Amino acid sequence: MIDSLYIAWKYVTFNKVKTTILVTSITLIAFLPLALQVLLNASEQQLRARAGETPLLVGARGSALDLVMNSLYFSDNVSQLISMRAAEQIDDSGLAVSIPLYVRFHARGFPVVGTSLDYFDFRRLEIKQGRMLAMLGECVIGADVAERLGLGANDSLISSPENLFDIAGVYPLKMKVTGVLARSHSADDAAVFVDTRTAWVMQGLGHGHEDVTRTRDSSVVLQRNERNVTANAKLLHYTEISEANLGSFHFHGDEKDHPLTAVISLPQDTKSATLLRGHYLEDKQYQITRPDDVIDSLMENIFRIKSVIDAVIVIVGFATVLTLLLVFVLSLRLRQGEIDTIFRIGCSRMTVARLLAAEILIIAVVSAGLCAALLWLVQANSNELVRSLILR
Amino acid sequence: MISIESLQFAYPQDGFSLQIPAFSVPAGQKLAVIGPSGSGKTTLLNLIAGIYRPDTGHIQVAGAPVHELSDAGRRDFRITHIGFVFQDFELLDYLSVLDNILHPYRITRALKLTAGVRQRACELAGQMGIGDKLQRHAGELSQGEKQRAAICRALLPQPKLILADEATGNLDPDNKLHILDLLFDAVDQHGATLLAVTHDHELLPRFDRVVDFHDFRQPA
Numbered sequence: 001m002i003d004s005l006y007i008a009w010k011y012v013t014f015n016k017v018k019t020t021i022l023v024t025s026i027t028l029i030a031f032l033p034l035a036l037q038v039l040l041n042a043s044e045q046q047l048r049a050r051a052g053e054t055p056l057l058v059g060a061r062g063s064a065l066d067l068v069m070n071s072l073y074f075s076d077n078v079s080q081l082i083s084m085r086a087a088e089q090i091d092d093s094g095l096a097v098s099i100p101l102y103v104r105f106h107a108r109g110f111p112v113v114g115t116s117l118d119y120f121d122f123r124r125l126e127i128k129q130g131r132m133l134a135m136l137g138e139c140v141i142g143a144d145v146a147e148r149l150g151l152g153a154n155d156s157l158i159s160s161p162e163n164l165f166d167i168a169g170v171y172p173l174k175m176k177v178t179g180v181l182a183r184s185h186s187a188d189d190a191a192v193f194v195d196t197r198t199a200w201v202m203q204g205l206g207h208g209h210e211d212v213t214r215t216r217d218s219s220v221v222l223q224r225n226e227r228n229v230t231a232n233a234k235l236l237h238y239t240e241i242s243e244a245n246l247g248s249f250h251f252h253g254d255e256k257d258h259p260l261t262a263v264i265s266l267p268q269d270t271k272s273a274t275l276l277r278g279h280y281l282e283d284k285q286y287q288i289t290r291p292d293d294v295i296d297s298l299m300e301n302i303f304r305i306k307s308v309i310d311a312v313i314v315i316v317g318f319a320t321v322l323t324l325l326l327v328f329v330l331s332l333r334l335r336q337g338e339i340d341t342i343f344r345i346g347c348s349r350m351t352v353a354r355l356l357a358a359e360i361l362i363i364a365v366v367s368a369g370l371c372a373a374l375l376w377l378v379q380a381n382s383n384e385l386v387r388s389l390i391l392r
Numbered sequence: 393m394i395s396i397e398s399l400q401f402a403y404p405q406d407g408f409s410l411q412i413p414a415f416s417v418p419a420g421q422k423l424a425v426i427g428p429s430g431s432g433k434t435t436l437l438n439l440i441a442g443i444y445r446p447d448t449g450h451i452q453v454a455g456a457p458v459h460e461l462s463d464a465g466r467r468d469f470r471i472t473h474i475g476f477v478f479q480d481f482e483l484l485d486y487l488s489v490l491d492n493i494l495h496p497y498r499i500t501r502a503l504k505l506t507a508g509v510r511q512r513a514c515e516l517a518g519q520m521g522i523g524d525k526l527q528r529h530a531g532e533l534s535q536g537e538k539q540r541a542a543i544c545r546a547l548l549p550q551p552k553l554i555l556a557d558e559a560t561g562n563l564d565p566d567n568k569l570h571i572l573d574l575l576f577d578a579v580d581q582h583g584a585t586l587l588a589v590t591h592d593h594e595l596l597p598r599f600d601r602v603v604d605f606h607d608f609r610q611p612a
Binding site for chain 1 (some may be wrong): 443470
């Protein structure tokens with residue numbers, strides 16, 4: 001058999017193009033369904049793990065899936081917002097502790113998560129470098145953000161306008177990075193965390209500008225009397241919050257009315273959870289949802305789609321096997337002269353079959369090895385792949 | 393070396409038949425077989441080599457009754473006692489020249505590939521003038537070099553009988569004579585018998601004996 005393998009090896013290495021095509025086809029047809037299964041398993045695991053850790057979510061009425069994906073994976077946008085008042089109502093009920101979330105803005109492609117310090121304890125996120133948020137305009141960043149943007153503590157990060165037409169409205173805010181979180185292998189690795197008030201500054205609900213009562217530039221002042229000073233658009237607005245200008249930052253309106261995308265509710269116990277859910281049952285403004293239930297429903301749909309994809313892969317795989325068979329038969333025809341020759345020299349038909357089997361074996365082994373290596377890569381990076389391909 | 397008696401063979405498909413009442417070749421003889429295309433020359437070589445089994449009659453090669461041997465026996469006999477040289481050389485392009493020469497040793501258990509065999513293959517290739525091309529792929533050789541490699545492959549197991557089927561048919565005139573000389577030298581050196589089918593009448597004077605095959609053919 002070693003001699004057959006030797007001759008077969010010489011054949012497959014000599015016919016590089018043919019061998020490459022065969023190996024690629026077999027590898028792909030084996031790899032695709034297996035990789036899909038690995039990614040689905042990993043995504044199910046990730047979705048269920050994070051959903052399981054989040055007991056209840058309160059948000060505006062609408063798509064529960066959007067609410068969960070936005071609050072847990074910072075991916076989809078929620079169409080309706082709630083206000084800070086919702087968080088206060090939960091706290092006031094004494095049934096649960098609330099963690100506000102305002103996930104709407106981005107900074108250099110990464111979601112900006114406006115929340116409170118409780119969020120970090122809740123998700124067991126630890127600071128690996130630098131310190132935690134302390135004042136308005138500061139942010140801590142996930143491990144992926146730090147790695148991909150090359151940022152660390154004491155660097156700065158500028159928020160992105162919501163869209164191109166936003167240039168006249170929300171100003172980009174230059175945030176100070178105070179810390180980098182330790183890797184958690186979750187969506188938190190790819191997020192920028194700020195206080196909810198900082199997120200409101202990004203929206204323009206809070207701002208800081210030079211003191212119009214003290215400005216000496218007369219062209220800025222439109223009108224001045226004993227009680228009021230009216231300034232024009234030339235007035236300098238700060239785009240960075242520093243210790244020097246922190247005092248000038250202020251919010252217009254009642255902070256209880258400022259927006260949130262969701263509130264994570266951490267009930268005291270099962271009874272409190274049931275009571276809290278009952279409280280929102282008939283509410284026309286809010287919905288309360290168990291992320292676990294939403295993910296269950298999502299996974300059901302995903303597996304339904306996967307079964308269709310599996311069927312397609314089986315059909316494509318069958319077609320590929322038929323094509324490979326055709327290639328093999330045509331190749332045998334082309335090699336009929338060679339087979340006749342070795343038969344005339346004194347080779348048995350069994351040896352001819354063994355030579356051909358050795359070629360198939362080598363191609364199958366190389367394909368299997370390649371497939372295993374690719375699967376190992378997918379498996380090793382499944383968390384990151386799921387987050388970048390599926391939970392975007 | 394070869395003894396044939398009352399041989400009859402017919403292809404079932406086209407009705408072609410071959411009858412040879414008696415034919416013998418003494419050991420060490422260089423015999424040329426001539427005849428028109430389709431007269432059965434290659435069929436005779438295949439019968440002597442045991443690739444085909446005669447319908448009736450006896451074929452003895454080196455004392456062995458080839459017609460009585462089983463399929464496996466004929467294959468083992470062929471690979472150990474007979475060297476084949478083909479018109480189209482029939483080398484495998486994906487193997488090196490050395491691997492082509494050693495090929496019979498890799499496809500049967502009747503021959504053992506040892507270090508001594510490798511050494512002999514290199515020496516044989518050196519004698520044939522292709523000693524410096526052993527690691528090249530067969531496809532990189534010239535026609536003449538290919539036929540030298542094919543002769544090396546046929547001679548390496550030290551067969552008693554060399555069957556050459558139009559061995560010089562694809563060579564230019566200069567190469568033709570040179571290859572024939574090399575083949576004759578090698579046959580002499582190994583004490584083998586040569587039975588060569590040829591169309592080339594220029595080469596006939598160099599053989600010990602010439603048989604016109606037309607005499608054997610029986611129309612269907």
